[in-house]
Amino acid sequence: MRESYRSDIEMLIMPDDAAKRDSAVAGDDVEKQTSGQSLFLNHDVNSLAWQDVTITVKNRADEGRPLDILVASSGIVRPGQMMALMGPSGSGKTTLLNTLAQRQAPTRGKVLINGAECPLTTHRAVSSFVEQEDTLIGSLTVEETLKFAAKLSLPSTVSKTEAYSRVSSLIDAFGLSNQRRTLIGTPIQKGISGGQKRRVSVATQLITGPRVLYLDEPTSGLDSTASFEVMSFIRNIAKQNNLIVIASIHQPSTKTLELFSKVTLLSKGETCFYGAVSEIDQYFRGLGMEIPHLTNPSEHMLDLTNVDFGPQDAQTRLDIVLEGWKNSERPHDLENEIRSLSSQQVEVAPLTTRPSIFSQVVTLVRRAFIKSYRDLVCYWVRVAMYMGLAIMMGTVWLRLSPTQDHIQPFINAIFFGSAFLSFMAVAYVPAFLEDRAVFVKERANGLYGPTAFLVTNFLVGLPFLFLIAFLFSIVSYWLINLRPDGGAFFTWIMWLFLDLIAAESLVVLVSSIFPNFVVALALVAFANGLWMSVGGFLVAMPVLNVFWKYVFHYIDYQAYVFQGMMVNEFKDRNYDCEVQDGNCFCMYQSALQDQCKIEGRAVLDAYDYAPGREGKWVGILIVIIVVYRLLGWVVTYLKKT
Numbered sequence: 121m122r123e124s125y126r127s128d129i130e131m132l133i134m135p136d137d138a139a140k141r142d143s144a145v146a147g148d149d150v151e152k153q154t155s156g157q158s159l160f161l162n163h164d165v166n167s168l169a170w171q172d173v174t175i176t177v178k179n180r181a182d183e184g185r186p187l188d189i190l191v192a193s194s195g196i197v198r199p200g201q202m203m204a205l206m207g208p209s210g211s212g213k214t215t216l217l218n219t220l221a222q223r224q225a226p227t228r229g230k231v232l233i234n235g236a237e238c239p240l241t242t243h244r245a246v247s248s249f250v251e252q253e254d255t256l257i258g259s260l261t262v263e264e265t266l267k268f269a270a271k272l273s274l275p276s277t278v279s280k281t282e283a284y285s286r287v288s289s290l291i292d293a294f295g296l297s298n299q300r301r302t303l304i305g306t307p308i309q310k311g312i313s314g315g316q317k318r319r320v321s322v323a324t325q326l327i328t329g330p331r332v333l334y335l336d337e338p339t340s341g342l343d344s345t346a347s348f349e350v351m352s353f354i355r356n357i358a359k360q361n362n363l364i365v366i367a368s369i370h371q372p373s374t375k376t377l378e379l380f381s382k383v384t385l386l387s388k389g390e391t392c393f394y395g396a397v398s399e400i401d402q403y404f405r406g407l408g409m410e411i412p413h414l415t416n417p418s419e420h421m422l423d424l425t426n427v428d429f430g431p432q433d434a435q436t437r438l439d440i441v442l443e444g445w446k447n448s449e450r451p452h453d454l455e456n457e458i459r460s461l462s463s464q465q466v467e468v469a470p471l472t473t474r475p476s477i478f479s480q481v482v483t484l485v486r487r488a489f490i491k492s493y494r495d496l497v498c499y500w501v502r503v504a505m506y507m508g509l510a511i512m513m514g515t516v517w518l519r520l521s522p523t524q525d526h527i528q529p530f531i532n533a534i535f536f537g538s539a540f541l542s543f544m545a546v547a548y549v550p551a552f553l554e555d556r557a558v559f560v561k562e563r564a565n566g567l568y569g570p571t572a573f574l575v576t577n578f579l580v581g582l583p584f585l586f587l588i589a590f591l592f593s594i595v596s597y598w599l600i601n602l603r604p605d606g607g608a609f610f611t612w613i614m615w616l617f618l619d620l621i622a623a624e625s626l627v628v629l630v631s632s633i634f635p636n637f638v639v640a641l642a643l644v645a646f647a648n649g650l651w652m653s654v655g656g657f658l659v660a661m662p663v664l665n666v667f668w669k670y671v672f673h674y675i676d677y678q679a680y681v682f683q684g685m686m687v688n689e690f691k692d693r694n695y696d697c698e699v700q701d702g703n704c705f706c707m708y709q710s711a712l713q714d715q716c717k718i719e720g721r722a723v724l725d726a727y728d729y730a731p732g733r734e735g736k737w738v739g740i741l742i743v744i745i746v747v748y749r750l751l752g753w754v755v756t757y758l759k760k761t
């Protein structure tokens with residue numbers, strides 16, 4: 121069942137326009153009117169060409185000797201045209217696409233816009249790159265996804281009305297009007313189809329009105345019908361807006377191939393064919409390699425150029441294709457066509473007015489807020505888990521009494537509460553990695569940087585962690601019967617809150633260094649095990665050997681939380697000693713011994729946790745949190761993938 125989300129948070133995203141849209145853009149009529157209209161007509165870029173582009177790498181398999189993975193590739197694409205980069209796996213499609221998009225510098229040759237080489241900033245300003253993997257946020261609707269993309273990418277000079285109009289036009293142009301308020305979808309909440317997801321991904325890249333669009337395998341993972349649908353929408357938009365589209369594509373169906381204007385066919389980095397789709401048939405017939413009746417031309421071209429899985433004479437056949445290309449007039453004609461391009465620097469407004477970090481953080485916080493209250497797995501399952509833990513703890517250590525035989529269970533409950541809750545932060549690893557994947561993609565597209573990402577992550581985490589600390593404590597604190605005092609209760613919540621922030625900061629740091637689910641999970645679990653062991657409770661400080669003490673104990677955030685909670689429990693509470701046959705036996709010696717009681721401070725003395733140092737411990741915890749976060753920022757800043 122597809123859920124239709126009435127955008128109750130619309131006012132949050134684009135308040136003015138949500139209201140206007142409700143009155144103005146509600147019906148199908150308007151949708152029909154807007155579809156087919158130009159979204160952002162390209163007036164600036166009249167050609168994208170590449171000339172003799174060669175990429176040489178150090179061959180991993182041959183002691184780093186030079187290896188050409190792309191050899192003297194040339195081509196030209198004009199406005200309204202869509203070019204397919206085709207070839208068998210490993211033929212160099214992605215390498216060429218990345219080079220054209222200036223994500224990779226050519227060893228030799230040039231990439232020209234309007235016949236001239238242009239600076240990277242200009243190229244970025246006029247183009248967009250759609251990655252192979254969709255990294256959409258599953259708990260947002262189609263419309264919200266585009267609105268947030270608009271908010272993050274459009275300069276402040278673009279008015280809200282204009283931004284909304286772009287979003288609306290894109291939704292219509294990509295045939296997503298009926299899915300406007302449907303969720304993208306998560307593993308447990310069904311959303312739009314795979315093809316529709318691809319269309320949303322492409323639409324988000326068109327918000328800024330690029331003139332050139334690069335697509336890395338836009339149809340991968342889609343069946344032939346969905347592939348055709350996705351490419352048809354892109355083709356129509358390219359035609360209507362005079363856009364230049366270049367897509368690497370593996371094996372399009374005949375119908376999908378016909379949507380393209382041109383094809384570059386590669387094998388082992390060399391050009392096998394470059395030209396109009398309509399010329400494929402005639403060209404290969406000329407080589408004596410006619411496309412057999414009822415055979416898909418892409419399949420035929422791949423068969424001719426694939427030497428990995430082809431028949432024994434595959435290499436001979438490929439040599440004929442390569443020779444055929446070199447000996448034809450075509451490379452020469454292409455060279456002349458590129459040379460004849462009148463060199464003219466592209467004029468585009470530099471993106472100097474990007475949204476400020478503050479505005480990016482506000483947008484990202486709003487987006488994360490929506491995600492958090494909709495994404496069951498990410499947040500509510502974790503809340504449920506902590507509540508289960510609270511009930512478990514509260515009932516295992518049920519209603520302890522202030523007597524000496526319950527002193528140890530109290531201490532154990534404090535240790536378990538602080539250590540295990542911190543340990544459970546491992547459950548945050550998948551959610552963080554998911555957010556990070558979205559960030560990596562959005563950063564590559566120039567939307568925002570590590571500061572906005574990590575500040576948002578921190579801010580969004582705070583209320584959630586406070587909620588967990590509060591709900592967990594409200595159940596477990598009173599069931600266990602920890603010191604029954606309002607002030608003590610809120611102090612306990614404060615320690616738990618700091619504990620959870622530190623634990624989550626550790627998750628952010630570790631998962632940023634190792635952005636792999638299993639590795640991050642194992643390392644966070646290991647680190648928590650380490651903090652438990654060296655905290656001073658399981659192995660008393662005088663016994664703990666100097667290595668663990670001086671290298672790890674003093675940076676162990678769990679230790680400060682445990683000490684703080686111990687002081688909170690024992691500082692102002694007295695415990696009854698045991699009376700046997702009228703005699704009083706006290707486990708701890710204190711000033712109240714003559715009243716057959718133990719002063720809680722005597723317990724603290726035994727652990728050397730003198731009250732009065734809580735402020736310092738809170739300070740140390742904050743420093744640990746800040747250091748984790750700063751290190752997380754440094755790693756994220758340096759690590760681009």
Ligand SMILES: Nc1ncnc2c1ncn2[C@@H]1O[C@H](COP(=O)(O)OP(=O)(O)OP(=O)(O)O)[C@@H](O)[C@H]1O
Nearest residue numbers: 177178179180181189208209210211212213214215
């Ligand atoms: N340092 C290197 N040493 C050896 N080979 C390399 C090196 N770097 C890249 N290659 C090879 O260059 C070729 C081009 O890779 P590219 O990813 O561009 O191909 P592709 O056509 O996009 O493949 P696919 O369809 O599988 O994505 C591959 O065969 C790759 O193994």
